[in-house]
Each structure stands twice: as structure tokens, then as C-alpha cells.
Amino acid sequence: MTDTILRDRSGNPVTEDAIAALAGEIRGALIRPGDAAYDSARRIWNTLIDRHPGAILKCRGTADVVAAVNFARSHDILVSVRGGGHNVGGRALCDDGLVIDLSAMCGVHVDVATETVRVQGGATLGDVDRETNLHGFAVPFGVISKTGVAGLTLGGGVGWLVRKYGPSCDNVLEMEVVTADGAVRTANAERHADLYWALRGGGGNFGIVTSFLYRAYPLSTVLGGLLVFPREDAGTVLRGYRDFMEAAPEDLTVYAGLVCTPDGAPVTVVVPCWSGADMEEGERAIAPLRRLATPLMEAVQQMPFPAMQSILDGAFPGGTRNYWKSAFVKGLPDAAIDVVVEQGKGMTSPLSSLLVEYYGGAGSRRDSAENAFAQRHTDYNIGFMPQWTDPAEDAAQIAWAKGAWEAMQPFATDHFLLNYLAEDEEEAVRTAFGSNLPRLREIKRKYDPANFFSINQNIRPAA
Ligand SMILES: Cc1cc2nc3c(=O)[nH]c(=O)nc-3n(C[C@H](O)[C@H](O)[C@H](O)COP(=O)(O)OP(=O)(O)OC[C@H]3O[C@@H](n4cnc5c(N)ncnc54)[C@H](O)[C@@H]3O)c2cc1C
Numbered sequence: 001m002t003d004t005i006l007r008d009r010s011g012n013p014v015t016e017d018a019i020a021a022l023a024g025e026i027r028g029a030l031i032r033p034g035d036a037a038y039d040s041a042r043r044i045w046n047t048l049i050d051r052h053p054g055a056i057l058k059c060r061g062t063a064d065v066v067a068a069v070n071f072a073r074s075h076d077i078l079v080s081v082r083g084g085g086h087n088v089g090g091r092a093l094c095d096d097g098l099v100i101d102l103s104a105m106c107g108v109h110v111d112v113a114t115e116t117v118r119v120q121g122g123a124t125l126g127d128v129d130r131e132t133n134l135h136g137f138a139v140p141f142g143v144i145s146k147t148g149v150a151g152l153t154l155g156g157g158v159g160w161l162v163r164k165y166g167p168s169c170d171n172v173l174e175m176e177v178v179t180a181d182g183a184v185r186t187a188n189a190e191r192h193a194d195l196y197w198a199l200r201g202g203g204g205n206f207g208i209v210t211s212f213l214y215r216a217y218p219l220s221t222v223l224g225g226l227l228v229f230p231r232e233d234a235g236t237v238l239r240g241y242r243d244f245m246e247a248a249p250e251d252l253t254v255y256a257g258l259v260c261t262p263d264g265a266p267v268t269v270v271v272p273c274w275s276g277a278d279m280e281e282g283e284r285a286i287a288p289l290r291r292l293a294t295p296l297m298e299a300v301q302q303m304p305f306p307a308m309q310s311i312l313d314g315a316f317p318g319g320t321r322n323y324w325k326s327a328f329v330k331g332l333p334d335a336a337i338d339v340v341v342e343q344g345k346g347m348t349s350p351l352s353s354l355l356v357e358y359y360g361g362a363g364s365r366r367d368s369a370e371n372a373f374a375q376r377h378t379d380y381n382i383g384f385m386p387q388w389t390d391p392a393e394d395a396a397q398i399a400w401a402k403g404a405w406e407a408m409q410p411f412a413t414d415h416f417l418l419n420y421l422a423e424d425e426e427e428a429v430r431t432a433f434g435s436n437l438p439r440l441r442e443i444k445r446k447y448d449p450a451n452f453f454s455i456n457q458n459i460r461p462a463a
Pocket residue numbers: 045080081082083084085086087088090091092093102121122141142143144146147148149150151152153154155156157158159203204205207208209210316419420455456457
């Protein structure tokens with residue numbers, strides 16, 4: 001049992017009459033503390049986050065979202081917005097307030113003629129892949145199929161196609177948005193162009209996106225998978241990986257990292273994804289990666305793109321405790337690789353990973369002010385990602401991530417990937433927006449002057 005109830009921002013209970021009026025207006029479910037569905041509805045991917053909302057509205061459509069926004073605004077209730085529930089900092093949830101949950105809004109419609117895909121705001125990458133692959137298309141997203149398209153896209157979005165087609169936000173043509181005043185707006189290059197600019201990289205600050213229109217690319221099959229090397233060869237493999245990436249074609253995105261096998265053995269892993277049309281060319285392109293050291297296992301093969309975009313799902317299963325720190329490192333010098341190798345020795349949980357990701361390509365050729373996504377010229381992102389199950393380990397695991405990140409600071413730039421930020425990184429949030437922050441604050445003032453949408457990577461409205 002819980003004594004949580006829905007309260008306004010001053011802590012006053014919201015009346016039952018008001019809640020009943022909302023319940024009568026919506027098509028989706030209003031889940032409250034004490035309801036059988038409450039605990040599962042407030043659970044997100046990262047179980048380190050344990051919040052108790054006053055109510056959760058599982059929206060069935062845009063009209064439910066509008067009803068929720070108007071209800072929360074008129075009763076001065078704190079809101080959070082849930083898409084795929086994958087934000088590691090738990091920004092889908094709030095305490096005592098209202099969670100506007102879009103996870104039931106996961107429709108996807110592929111328009112073959114225009115090579116576009118309309119996606120509702122609660123869909124996951126897997127939802128989109130399933131429909132697009134049917135028609136031989138793909139949209140650039142991330143690497144784990146259960147991640148929400150909304151949070152990922154609004155924060156930029158990097159994944160297996162980032163080098164070829166740029167971040168996800170560069171591939172959004174239009175969005176339907178419910179803004180803080182309850183209005184339903186269409187944001188594209190012609191209509192509400194400032195909102196369109198801000199939403200593409202500005203996070204969940206400007207409204208609730210009920211649908212995205214993405215550009216889709218003809219792509220069914222990729223050449224990808226896992227190359228597994230001994231952990232003792234980590235330094236050699238990572239140096240070889242860095243040298244390889246300097247000349248790698250943009251059809252090839254490759255991540256590398258230190259992980260453990262399912263039976264707990266520490267290894268070094270290299271994960272390539274070739275998205276070019278010619279698979280023989282892909283084999284030739286990938287060949288040097290197979291020789292970075294003597295592999296323990298080679299599992300690179302042609303596969304449907306949805307299989308590639310779920311190949312790491314098992315390593316990030318959800319229901320575990322997680323805390324992330326990340327740092328961009330320019331050029332990845334040998335000394336930085338030494339830090340990666342050394343810090344890898346301190347990973348005590350076999351579920352943890354230390355990943356090195358390179359995004360340079362199509363996105364980096366565009367200007368940082370083209371849309372709100374500012375982290376275009378940043379080279380290697382190093383992610384320190386402890387993952388564990390025992391709450392007694394919380395302090396030690398978080399301390400490892402922070403310590404490893406500190407050790408990387410001599411090589412780190414002052415850039416941050418918005419999507420990877422934990423909940424306690426306020427300063428990094430501001431830095432992540434880079435030179436776009438002043439314009440974002442102006443647009444925030446125009447569309448959300450009272451900071452109604454505050455449980456996110458928050459941008460304060462300009463004064
Ligand atoms: C296992 C794992 C793998 C990941 N892999 C990648 C990756 O490959 N590439 C990458 O770029 N990122 C990746 N991420 C980070 C991820 O993109 C962000 O955490 C993102 O916020 C998740 O989106 P979501 O919809 O699942 O989040 P949620 O937790 O549901 O929401 C997070 C925030 O997004 C906003 N939001 C969500 N839905 C909407 C909406 N419809 N309208 C407006 N705002 C909304 C809100 O501000 C909310 O606070 C990964 C995260 C995890 C846990």
C-alpha cells in the first residue's frame with residue numbers, strides 16, 4: 001500500500017471531483033495509487049529510479065494528451081511525459097504529479113510512395129522497425145529495440161545508421177505537438193519553424209510530441225554482428241579500432257567496448273554495422289576489424305536491419321539498476337585508451353559495460369545551429385555504464401562510474417550527449433545544448449513560459 005495521492009505543486013490534494021471529471025473525458029486509463037496496475041505502470045527500464053506519481057494517464061490518442069495537459073495546467077500539477085521509459089535518469093516519472101504516458105500510442109504507418117513513416121509518440125524503435133522492414137525501409141535510430149523513439153529523437157538519437165544518415169533528429173520532417181497551452185500544433189519547416197528547430201535536439205522541453213514524420217531509407221539487410229576478443233587485448237583492439245575509424249566509410253558504423261560474456265568472462269567487443277548496398281564491399285571493409293587481435297568469436301553476418309537493432313537487447317534487459325556517465329574525447333589518444341582499459345578493470349558487475357562510440361559522418365558535416373542538436377563535431381563518446389541488481393551495491397556502482405569518468409577528464413571535451421545523461425547532471429544538461437542554449441531559452445519562453453514541462457533535460461525559459 002502507498003499513501004501517495006495526486007497533489008498540486010503546493011502539495012495540496014487534487015479533489016476527487018476534478019479527477020473524476022478527467023476520467024470521464026479520456027479514452028485511455030487513469031491509473032492511481034492502490035490500483036492493481038499502479039506498480040507496473042510506474043516501473044521503467046532503470047529500477048534504480050523508484051518514483052510514486054499521483055496518477056498515470058495511459059493516453060489513447062492526441063485528445064487524451066490535450067485533456068491531460070489542460071487538467072494538469074488548470075490544477076497546477078507537476079507532469080512528466082513517458083515515451084519508451086528508457087531515460088536512464090528516470091525523466092519519464094515524477095513524484096505526486098501526473099505521468100502523461102504515451103506508451104499505448106505506438107502506431108506506425110509507412111508511406112511507400114513518399115518514403116516517409118508516421119510514428120506515434122509512444123512507439124519504440126522495434127515498433128518502427130517491424131513496419132518499415134516490411135516495405136524494405138529503415139529509419140536511423142539507436143541500438144536497442146525497446147528504446148522509445150520520442151525521447152531518443154528529441155535528444156538527437158545516435159545509432160547504427162548515424163554515420164550514413166546523421167542523428168535521428170536530422171531525419172524528422174514534421175511533428176504533431178501538444179504545447180503547454182493545450183494547443184495541437186504541427187511543426188515543420190514552414191509551420192512553427194522555431195518549434196521544429198527546437199524539438200530536434202532540445203529534448204522534451206517544448207511540448208508532447210504525439211507523432212513524428214520521419215524520412216525513411218531503402219534498407220532491408222545489413223552486414224553486422226559481434227567480434228569478440230580477449231580482455232587482455234583491450235588496448236590493442238581499441239587502438240586498432242580508432243585507427244580504423246579514421247578512414248572507415250560512412251556506410252560503416254562501429255562501436256567497441258569492454259563487456260562480459262553471458263557467463264561472466266571479461267572480453268573486448270567490436271560491433272560493426274555495414275549499411276551499404278554491396279555486401280562484398282562490406283565484407284572487405286569489415287575485414288581489418290577481424291584482425292585487430294585474435295578473435296575468440298566472430299559472429300558477423302548479413303541480417304535484417306531489425307535484427308541488428310536488437311542484437312544488444314540482451315545486454316540491456318531492463319529491470320536492472322543503472323547509472324550512466326559519459327564523456328566525449330577528441331581523437332581518442334593512446335593515453336585515453338589506457339584509461340579505458342584501466343577503468344575497465346574496476347567493473348565489478350558482469351552486466352556493466354564501458355562503450356566507445358564514434359558518430360562522425362553525415363551529421364558532423366552540418367552546422368551545429370541547423371537544429372537544436374549541438375553535439376555534431378565530437379568524435380568518440382565514452383560511456384561508463386554500470387548495471388547491477390543488488391540495491392546494496394548502489395553506492396559502489398555509482399562511485400565506479402563517477403570515478404572512471406573523472407579519470408577520463410584530462411582527455412574529455414566539455415560536450416555531452418543529452419540522451420546519455422543521468423538524473424544528477426544539471427550542469428552537463430546546459431553544456432549539452434552548447435551554443436544553441438540562448439535560442440532554445442527564447443523558444444522555451446514562447447511556448448512554455450511557466451516551465452510546465454520541467455521533468456526532462458530542462459531548459460529554463462529566457463527571462
Ligand atoms: C538501454 C538503452 C539504450 C539506449 N541506446 C541509445 C542509443 O543507441 N542512442 C541514443 O541516442 N540514445 C540511447 N539511449 C538513450 C535514450 O535515447 C534516452 O534515454 C531517451 O530519453 C529515451 O527515450 P524514451 O522515450 O524511451 O524515454 P522516456 O524515459 O519515456 O522519456 C524520457 C524523456 O523524453 C521526453 N519524452 C518522451 N516521450 C516524449 C514525447 N512523446 N513527447 C515529448 N517528450 C517526450 C520527456 O522529456 C521524458 O522526460 C538508450 C537508453 C537505454 C536505457
